[in-house]
Amino acid sequence: MKNEIISLQEVTFTYIAEDEKIRPAVNNVSYTIRAGEWVAIVGHNGSGKSTIARLMNGLLFPQKGKVRIFGEELNEQNLWETRSQMGMVFQNPDNQFVGATVQDDVAFALENNGIPFEEMVERVEESLVKVKMKDFMNSEPHHLSGGQKQRVAIAGAIALKPKILLLDEATSMLDPQGREEVLTTVRQLKEETDLTVISITHDLEEALLADRVIMMNNGEKYAEGTPEEIFQKGQELVDLGLDLPFTMNISRLLRTQGIPLMADHMTEEELVNDLWTSYFNK
Structure with missing residues (x-):
């Protein structure tokens, strides 16, 4: 098993709202990311995933708990050295040039x-x-x-x-072609260089490419697992404000029309193979 590269240990961060009520943006969150992984952190707007990104790159420090990068607790003394090993790509490309x-x-x-x-x-x-x-x-x-x-x-x-590439909603403002270009580039870089990739996203299509998915809801870690394990939740994800990947939506629609598919498929190849099997078994 590869070395731990990032870990959050019972991390809590609270913003003070305009009405001065205390609302934790991140509440008692723990997880570990290992070198060479692609981990997608997903959730609806307000789920806490953007605050998680800021905690990992030192724009915020937790009020409770610890953020550890490369085995050391992130603090003001090692912040700049840590950031030098972390590449960041943000939401709006025009703001980065x-x-x-x-x-x-x-x-x-x-x-x-x-x-x-x-x-x-x-x-x-x-x-x-x-x-x-x-x-x-x-x-x-x-x-x-x-x-x-x-x-x-x-x-x-x-x-x-860098040892870590952090994508903070990096594809959310792109058209489908631009999104595909970026994700293909990231996938190839990871394969060639063993880069650790962390993508903060609400897009479950993007999360499909990850080795592991951490799902946030109302500031807490709601679920964690492989894309297959997370997407088995199906309607539960929709109820939490997330859109299922396109192929899963098509699979569901076909099943409502009486086509006997074996599952809600995550990839086009799986769906096509199942359709052929259903057709020839008639």
């Missing part, structure tokens, strides 16, 4: 971290190749599509050679 060109933008964080020029040039090109954006090195960011912008943001994150 600071360079006049794609290569300038990828180089920005490297320059801030004092990377020598020759090494910086190599890292910029290497990271853009990995996200298939090398041909756009001299392009102005505002000329790119949403998916391309997020791939450049990922390039900027991985150029720092």
Whole structure:
């Protein structure tokens, strides 16, 4: 079993509401993420998942409990060293660009971290190749599509050679093509580099790609398991304000029309195979 890379131990964080009532955004949450995993943290708006993201990258510190990164409790003394090993990609790609060109933008964080020029040039090109954006090195960011912008943001994150890539609703503002581009890029990076990926999302289609899913509800950890184990909850997820993956919705619709499918399928391949089996067994 691989080493623990992030853990939350009975973590609680409370915001003070306008009416001054105490409402824990995160309440007594514990979990562990191991090196090389892809873990999706899912939940409806207000479930606590965004607060979890801020606790993991040190934008917030828990009022109770501990956040441990790389085996050490996260604190103000080790915060910047810890963040240097964590790449972040946020929701709105337009808010992340600071360079006049794609290569300038990828180089920005490297320059801030004092990377020598020759090494910086190599890292910029290497990271853009990995996200298939090398041909756009001299392009102005505002000329790119949403998916391309997020791939450049990922390039900027991985150029720092982090151990963890944290995606905070990174696909929520993208069209289906852009979303597919980003998720394919992340999947390939994980396979090639054994990167630890944490995706904060309300999109269960994205969660399908994860090794493990942590489901938040009303500030608490509601469920944890493989995508298969989580999606077996079916209607329970819908009742909690989440949309089932497209293929599962199609499976359910077909069953209501009398087509004898074996299960609510999570992938198109599973659904097609079941349909063929049902057809030939008539």
